[in-house]
Amino acid sequence: MKQLVHRICKDLLTTKNEAEVIAARLLNCSKHELYFHTVRDSHLQHKLKSQLAQLKNGKPIEYVTRTTSFLDLDLNILPGVFIPRLETEFLIEIVKNKMVDAPRKILEIGTGTGAISIALARIFAECMIIANDISERALQCAHINIKKYELEKRIMLCRADRFSGIKGSYDLIISNPPYISQERLNRLPKSVRDFEPIIALDGGFNGIEIIAAIILNGYEMINEQGNIALEIDDHQVGLIRDLLILNKINNYIFLKDLFGRFRYLYISKKII
Numbered sequence: 001m002k003q004l005v006h007r008i009c010k011d012l013l014t015t016k017n018e019a020e021v022i023a024a025r026l027l028n029c030s031k032h033e034l035y036f037h038t039v040r041d042s043h044l045q046h047k048l049k050s051q052l053a054q055l056k057n058g059k060p061i062e063y064v065t066r067t068t069s070f071l072d073l074d075l076n077i078l079p080g081v082f083i084p085r086l087e088t089e090f091l092i093e094i095v096k097n098k099m100v101d102a103p104r105k106i107l108e109i110g111t112g113t114g115a116i117s118i119a120l121a122r123i124f125a126e127c128m129i130i131a132n133d134i135s136e137r138a139l140q141c142a143h144i145n146i147k148k149y150e151l152e153k154r155i156m157l158c159r160a161d162r163f164s165g166i167k168g169s170y171d172l173i174i175s176n177p178p179y180i181s182q183e184r185l186n187r188l189p190k191s192v193r194d195f196e197p198i199i200a201l202d203g204g205f206n207g208i209e210i211i212a213a214i215i216l217n218g219y220e221m222i223n224e225q226g227n228i229a230l231e232i233d234d235h236q237v238g239l240i241r242d243l244l245i246l247n248k249i250n251n252y253i254f255l256k257d258l259f260g261r262f263r264y265l266y267i268s269k270k271i272i
């Protein structure tokens with residue numbers, strides 16, 4: 001195992017500590033168990049070699065191991081599906097803290113791996129969720145994860161473009177939508193640009209195309225006590241505020257992430 005750790009340090013230019021984390025992820029064991037492992041099996045050796053080569057090419061480790069985590073969830077991920085981010089974990093915290101009454105009907109736009117919906121279903125034990133995505137691959141992945149957590153009866157998946165085919169009224173509409181402006185798309189890190197699905201990132205010319213659709217359609221679809229929770233880019237606060245003012249939506253708040261950037265929008269039909 002020492003050899004594997006050395007090889008990761010050398011090939012990926014990592015510290016020993018980082019190499020141990022990567023080796024443990026590749027072998028699906030904890031860092032502490034790592035040195036009890038001996039990789040004699042030639043099939044496993046071959047697999048590790050190929051996984052390392054993929055990492056060397058810049059492929060995110062989540063796509064190599066086909067696993068990712070979100071809060072306390074261990075999720076499957078397929079290449080071509082957006083990798084859940086730490087920022088989005090905080091969106092769940094915001095909902096948990098802000099919702100006065102536990103939501104019973106939730107709509108998620110753009111579910112990806114299903115991370116947000118699965119986390120909410122486990123927090124709000126009574127809720128029913130509709131989770132959509134435009135990507136068939138994302139829905140396949142979300143289905144695997146929803147099944148893993150035995151939530152098939154409470155999270156309904158559907159393929160849809162934004163709100164098409166969605167009916168009813170909701171206590172909560174939530175989304176981490178694509179919100180990268182076209183100008184910023186080209187400046188994303190290579191590991192994101194080359195490996196993550198463009199459809200999960202591209203928010204149109206100024207990045208707020210889908211955000212605007214969610215705010216305007218969503219506001220019509222939340223009930224009297226309803227709320228909308230969105231992850232946004234901090235550069236978009238001005239544009240979004242103008243949109244809210246223009247549409248006479250007054251009960252909203254922009255919230256900061258752990259780094260002090262405004263990364264969330266929370267809208268409520270009631271005074272916040």
Ligand SMILES: C[S@@+](CC[C@H](N)C(=O)[O-])C[C@H]1O[C@@H](n2cnc3c(N)ncnc32)[C@H](O)[C@@H]1O
Pocket residue numbers: 082083084085088109110111112113114115116132133134135138160161162175176177178179199200201210
């Ligand atoms: C930034 S990713 C977020 C995925 C997941 N909710 C998360 O936080 O990890 C955005 C997701 O929205 C989906 N999407 C993009 N355009 C969409 C549209 N017009 N309607 C529905 N889903 C869309 C993408 O396929 C992608 O899965």
